[in-house]
Amino acid sequence: MSQRKNGVFIAFEGLDGSGQTTEAKLLRDFLTKLGFRVVLTKEPTLDSEAGKKIRKVLDKKIKMRRNRIYSEVKRSVQIRPEELQNLFAKDRKEHLKKTIIPTLKQGKIVISDRYLFSSLAYGAASGVNLNWLIKINKNFLLPDLTFILKVSPKICLKRIKKRGNFRTLFEEEKKLARVWQVYKTFPKRFKNVKLINGEKTIKQVFSQIRTCLWQKY
Numbered sequence: 444m445s446q447r448k449n450g451v452f453i454a455f456e457g458l459d460g461s462g463q464t465t466e467a468k469l470l471r472d473f474l475t476k477l478g479f480r481v482v483l484t485k486e487p488t489l490d491s492e493a494g495k496k497i498r499k500v501l502d503k504k505i506k507m508r509r510n511r512i513y514s515e516v517k518r519s520v521q522i523r524p525e526e527l528q529n530l531f532a533k534d535r536k537e538h539l540k541k542t543i544i545p546t547l548k549q550g551k552i553v554i555s556d557r558y559l560f561s562s563l564a565y566g567a568a569s570g571v572n573l574n575w576l577i578k579i580n581k582n583f584l585l586p587d588l589t590f591i592l593k594v595s596p597k598i599c600l601k602r603i604k605k606r607g608n609f610r611t612l613f614e615e616e617k618k619l620a621r622v623w624q625v626y627k628t629f630p631k632r633f634k635n636v637k638l639i640n641g642e643k644t645i646k647q648v649f650s651q652i653r654t655c656l657w658q659k660y
């Protein structure tokens with residue numbers, strides 16, 4: 444896959460409820476008003492076969508298979524954590540090929556609501572080996588800038604409840620805490636990853652994001 448590009452690739456990451464979708468939209472609107480050509484996209488995607496299957500797993504229509512206990516649930520609707528992560532990688536490959544790379548080549552700004560670091564953090568928290576996760580994702584283009592919104596699992600859950608939709612697979616406090624333990628290591632481990640205090644107001648969080656962008660560009 445060609446990695447060459449001209450645009451700028453920005454990703455938002457964090458726990459469910461940390462405000463990624465909110466802040467990604469704000470940034471899209473802000474940059475568009477400034478005259479930039481911006482495409483907001485998200486992972487998992489909604490249009491690939493892998494993306495559709497992932498969505499079913501996250502919505503618990505397909506059960507995660509753990510500890511070899513297949514019990515009453517039919518095999519056909521179960522999936523191993525590793526298989527789920529392979530689906531994420533497959534979906535990402537398509538996302539890059541169909542959307543991210545072509546858009547960057549047009550010189551536009553791509554903002555992705557979740558990307559590769561979500562797989563690493565959520566995957567590792569579900570018991571998948573982190574080095575294996577890095578390996579299956581290692582050929583993918585890294586964002587020029589990734590914002591990880593830091594919000595405690597408690598506050599995330601409060602916001603999710605307020606948001607009012609169903610709780611997906613990872614939206615329980617202990618699980619979120621495990622995911623955060625992985626996320627928090629990324630700013631040191633990878634380049635161009637910024638931690639943002641996501642517990643402020645929506646405007647204040649956005650102001651930190653803007654400052655980071657101006658510092659870099």
Ligand SMILES: Nc1ncnc2c1ncn2[C@@H]1O[C@H](COP(=O)(O)OP(=O)(O)O)[C@@H](O)[C@H]1O
Nearest residue numbers: 458459460461462463464465602606643644645
């Ligand atoms: N900084 C913030 N302070 C308070 N509530 C927020 C903040 N950012 C987002 N929210 C609200 O929290 C909920 C989850 O935000 P959302 O952007 O959907 O999170 P994510 O995409 O990370 O799951 C939404 O109802 C949103 O309006």
Ligand SMILES: [Mg+2]
Nearest residue numbers: 463464465556
């Ligand atoms: Mg979201």
